[in-house]
Amino acid sequence: MATNNSVNGGESSLRSINGQVLFVQVLVFVFLCINSLLIVTFFMKDYFYTTMRYILFSITLLSDCVYLLVTDILLILSYFRFTIQMWFCLIIYVILSLYTYLTPVTLTAMTLERYVAICLPLQHSVLCSIRSCMHCILVIHGISCLPCIIVLSIFFKSATHGFYIQKNVCSVEIFIFQKWQGHLRSAISQFYFLVMVSIIVLCYVKIMKVAKMASGENKKSTWKGLRTVILHGFQLLLCLIQLWCPFIEAALLQTNFLLYINVRYFNYITFILAPRCLSPLIYGLRDEMFFNALKYYALCGLYKKPLDI
Structure with missing residues (x-):
């Protein structure tokens, strides 16, 4: 009887995990559809891809799409314990590592653009020109790499040649x-965290000062930029x-596997999917x-309001 209960409990847990995986697939599909529609909209009007803040916005959308797609594939491979050769896993790791940092670094650049637009409006056209934007994109990708x-x-100094042809869960x-x-x-992640948060806070304080002194339309625009x-x-x-989640998950894996599964699922929803759905909301x-x-x-084309762009 106890054995039956144990088996039923295991089947119930497996069914619950299956439901979670399906729920993630629905969320990823919805976010990819929304982001794809936003990307199409971006390319339909000249004004958007000649304006720095919209160009940076499109970078975050493309980054989020790639990141969601790759992490979802990795989630499915991990869930079904599907093994692949390590050289292919290495390619996946490089993509994930780049796009893990690309979105937050781009967000920091977008915050700086808002700071220039509000606090240095006379210099905005020069500092945020298309030429400057192209340089900025190169710097963003360099910092993210x-x-x-x-x-x-x-890793390359430590790994043997045989490691690359081994098959394992990625x-x-x-x-x-x-x-x-x-x-x-971990130290690199925390350093990036401190630098980017410092930039965000500094820009917030500067914009807040301008918002208090502004009046009329300028005040409205400034407060919108502040939000x-x-x-x-x-x-x-x-x-x-x-960036801290892997270390928490690694510690839990050593103590309680079921708790590890649940925390990893929560982290994926809260800290991977959720930030990627905020970009469409913000811009x-x-x-x-x-x-x-x-x-x-x-x-x-059924929406008839003229587009002032």
């Missing part, structure tokens, strides 16, 4: 052979907490110009 380059440089922890490597990755910075800060916080829905264009194309 650094953690991956550091971790992989250490995970980030596979590329960390010693504890100090994990501590180094955008706050949302960027919240989104950035969720993205950066995600896709709150930005009146972009929202009007979005409604126009989403409704196949």
